[in-house]
Amino acid sequence: MINYSGKKVLVTGSAGFIGSHLTEELLKAGAKVRAFVRYTSSRDIGLLKKIDKNLLAKVDFYFGDLRDIQSVRDAMKDFDMVFHLGALIGVPYSFFHSHEVIINNIKSTLNILESAKELKTEKIIITSTSEVYGTAEFSPITEKHPLNPQSPYSASKIASDSVAMSYYYALEMPITILRPFNTFGPRQSLRAVIPTIISQALLKDEIELGRIDTKRDFTYIKDTVKGFMLTGLSQDSIGKTINLGTGKTQSIEEIVKTVENILGKKLKIKVSESRMRPGKSEVELLLASYEKAKNILGWSPSFLFEEGLRLTVDYIKNNLDEYNISNYVI
Ligand SMILES: NC(=O)c1ccc[n+]([C@@H]2O[C@H](COP(=O)([O-])OP(=O)(O)OC[C@H]3O[C@@H](n4cnc5c(N)ncnc54)[C@H](O)[C@@H]3O)[C@@H](O)[C@H]2O)c1
Numbered sequence: 001m002i003n004y005s006g007k008k009v010l011v012t013g014s015a016g017f018i019g020s021h022l023t024e025e026l027l028k029a030g031a032k033v034r035a036f037v038r039y040t041s042s043r044d045i046g047l048l049k050k051i052d053k054n055l056l057a058k059v060d061f062y063f064g065d066l067r068d069i070q071s072v073r074d075a076m077k078d079f080d081m082v083f084h085l086g087a088l089i090g091v092p093y094s095f096f097h098s099h100e101v102i103i104n105n106i107k108s109t110l111n112i113l114e115s116a117k118e119l120k121t122e123k124i125i126i127t128s129t130s131e132v133y134g135t136a137e138f139s140p141i142t143e144k145h146p147l148n149p150q151s152p153y154s155a156s157k158i159a160s161d162s163v164a165m166s167y168y169y170a171l172e173m174p175i176t177i178l179r180p181f182n183t184f185g186p187r188q189s190l191r192a193v194i195p196t197i198i199s200q201a202l203l204k205d206e207i208e209l210g211r212i213d214t215k216r217d218f219t220y221i222k223d224t225v226k227g228f229m230l231t232g233l234s235q236d237s238i239g240k241t242i243n244l245g246t247g248k249t250q251s252i253e254e255i256v257k258t259v260e261n262i263l264g265k266k267l268k269i270k271v272s273e274s275r276m277r278p279g280k281s282e283v284e285l286l287l288a289s290y291e292k293a294k295n296i297l298g299w300s301p302s303f304l305f306e307e308g309l310r311l312t313v314d315y316i317k318n319n320l321d322e323y324n325i326s327n328y329v330i
Contacts, residue, residue: 004026004031011023011033014035034059036072066086083125087104106163108160132149184221186221202263202317209269210252212252212269220305223246240296245286245288262306
């Protein structure tokens, strides 16, 4: 059992997929959690609506924008630790809105680092992504793999990681970069491939997809969150970049087959041009080495892919009204 009692923790991107699960688990582990949520006039709390009501009542909400240093500094004041997950994450979206994605992701990270410097925050966890590696030059991918940006999203994350490391090298700030490979599970939106497959499979017999031969290393959300929580308490992780992945891959076609087995239903795949990534941006294979996470954090994944997929199918089945497949484009 990971114990956060007495810790005051800020989570950015808290209303998002990974952030909402992380917020929930931190609260269960006894942390005082402040959720940084992007301000809108409706004060929408996004996926935090899905967490247990008793836990939700304990969340300390901070509404603002991560691009605004005033908000970030104010939110981080008197907090021991920051898990920085807030980012614009759509790979295809990043081609059509490259200024927005690049400025948002880099500036948000810079604001976290500058505020942490000033406030002497005890631990800063910056969220990277396996997309920074591009198509694998060797597999499994260790943290020493070259960084090959194949999208503005990936470039924004490489730049953010690099800025974070400069604060570690120059100022010895207590920073860790976590690099999750694809994460999946309940609450994930149709932006991601697994909910896209499951929701279509539940509603019809034909599934429209982009490339089906690409392979990814999929970690179940509870394992990813465990990696974040172990990092928050680890002194040995300071100054390190650490992959979180399972060391196994699934092709998109294989996921469809597993969904067929779970649902007991035959599915036809229709490959659609509109769902392809542009140009040469497609990353063919991402397979993680998680040796470093095992050695430094004592982390290893505990969910089998099919087990996580069953839990995700159950969630989408019970919340199908939120998965309107006609909304899915990028
Ligand atoms: N989901 C994955 O498979 C995966 C894999 C690797 C890395 N990551 C990283 O993990 C983090 C979380 O991903 P997710 O899947 O939960 O994404 P998500 O889109 O569900 O959540 C991201 C959250 O960040 C918030 N945000 C973005 N810009 C903001 C701003 N300027 N001010 C305030 N809030 C802002 C969004 O509103 C959203 O709630 C991201 O940094 C992403 O790059 C995700």
